[in-house]
């Protein structure tokens with residue numbers, strides 16, 4: 378049976394999910410094609426939202442704009458699915474040397490980070506650190522998106538609307554405004570790391586990045602805040618914490634299975650970093666890897682195909698998809714529907 382939709386979306390990671398949701402909110406019809414890859418970056422992501430890089434105390438790109446927009450978007454999504462996925466979470470940076478204390482104070486005096494960290498450092502209250510020297514610096518405006526539950530629930534919602542095709546996208550079946558029996562106005566590729574191999578957008582400089590994180594069971598770590606030292610410790614459910622994440626730039630690319638192979642030395646590294654924070658016993662209950670869709674210049678990759686007016690890409694969410702995607706999706710839809718300009722730093726034409 379033939380079907381007609383405004384938008385055909387390839388990929389139901391975070392990007393495809395947010396795009397489908399926002400389009401439906403605006404009264405547009407969608408069909409999403411997703412193979413259900415168990416390895417997608419969004420399935421692995423911890424879902425931490427943090428506007429500041431706590432290693433160097435730099436404010437991330439367009440942080441204020443994303444922070445202003447996110448509550449509006451996530452509240453709307455929570456309401457639509459009838460469940461809360463987005464939570465405020467105090468972020469505690471653990472500080473263990475005088476140099477770090479001095480640097481915190483020095484950075485606080487710079488105006489750009491004052492909106493994102495509190496000045497005062499406090500003593501550690503939790504009785505679980507291997508050294509008494511720790512101090513805690515509190516970062517403002519951090520939050521957590523329960524992205525794994527959100528993807529599963531949104532997928533069920535699409536299925537119930539007959540708006541999901543679980544299959545590998547077949548490029549040989551793509552014609553202008555048509556894919557197999559589906560007539561569409563626009564097709565948007567939201568393929569994450571796989572975008573690197575999209576035959577329609579060959580020359581885009583993806584700089585993919587592999588990440589690994591572990592999930593641990595522990596009864597003593599605090600469940601009311603996100604801890605950060607060399608790694609973050611994120612409480613996700615009772616006694617369960619995600620610890621991560623690693624960054625690698627080289628891996629076996631011979632197959633998807635090979636690319637996502639768990640790296641035992643990274644697991645050991647994460648455990649070592651965890652043990653620098655807590656002496657309490659824990660059990661590793663899961664290890665996951667994913668490939669972040671990063672771009673050479675660390676900016677998103679969004680826009681229209683240079684020659685095919687019905688073909689678009691929304692990609693390049695890199696390490697901060699949960700933070701950036703809501704506003705970027707809104708801007709992308711305005712670009713498609715109203716002819717608004719894209720932010721110059723995200724437009725894929727910068728590489729063409």
Ligand SMILES: Cc1cc2nc3c(=O)[nH]c(=O)nc-3n(C[C@H](O)[C@H](O)[C@H](O)COP(=O)(O)OP(=O)(O)OC[C@H]3O[C@@H](n4cnc5c(N)ncnc54)[C@H](O)[C@@H]3O)c2cc1C
Pocket residue numbers: 387388389390391392393410411412413414417418419420421422423424425426544545546567568569570571587588589590621622623665666667668669670691692693694695696697698699700
């Ligand atoms: C270890 C790790 C930790 C992370 N932690 C965080 C974090 O705390 N906070 C944060 O904001 N970000 C984090 N990220 C980054 C985040 O995962 C990405 O920014 C984001 O998820 C990218 O989403 P996406 O939808 O663009 O791509 P993906 O999540 O990769 O989704 C792409 C989808 O497209 C489908 N697909 C692709 N090609 C095809 C095809 N040809 N046919 C059918 N389907 C196809 C796949 O099945 C997949 O579902 C982390 C990443 C990793 C690896």
